[in-house]
Amino acid sequence: MTVMSLRLSDRELRLIQQLSRAESKERSQMVRELLEEGRVFHLLRLYREGALSLGRLAAQLSKSLGETLDLLSEFGQTAPVDYGDYLQGRKTAGRLFAA
């Protein structure tokens, strides 16, 4: 692993110490885990905001699409399909099934 030095505020350092004590982990391990969890949260937020497609989210998470759908379900993330989209889709479905 590579060693990297970075500046932290007193509050940030205190938070890391508190968490590492609470979970009986070394501070560096705690920081690595928080970094990864933060990355996942950040990607989920981008997906929710419509800045990331499901396929790109899955690729960024290194997961299959099925796993990614399960993850979204686990986090209770609402699908980025709004009511207007749904109504538009209903009209289209009417034409599809009438064909």
Place this chain on the structure above:
Amino acid sequence: MSYSLLVLDASTLILAVKVEVLPLIVGRIPTVITPQVAAEGTRQRERWDAKAIQQLIDDRRITIVRAQPVLAHRLAEDFRMAGGEASTLALAKVRDAIAGTDDGVAIKACKVLGIPFVTAVHLLLGAYEQRLIDRQAALVRLEQLQKFGRYHPRILEDAMAQLIGKGRAT
């Protein structure tokens, strides 16, 4: 205008398989996927949904059709989509087909490109209206879709109303 071809991306493909609606639909509507979507949907072969998708492909109930690579690449770049989503829209555009997608970015792209779209919940409602599934089974599958598809409550309320308030009595 009526459409006779459905092109699914991996999100709708997986959701429709998870709630067991897809096998009903493919017998009624010609359904195709691109090679990229087939790869995305069957990537983890140990998963139940991947096995079900592979079975539909092996039985030739879903056909795999290539999209124009240049158009798919351009759509992926323009709309920041993955290969499966972009190829689905490229194929739907060229074939004058309906795209099946539950992805927000892909839906936005469909609107810009003038591609008609449906989601997994529309496929469920369509299966019910076509009497491919009875009301009780449709309600159970809507409940499952809520879990996997994570639709907005207003969408689910409307879909529930469609199943309870309309169509044949069972």
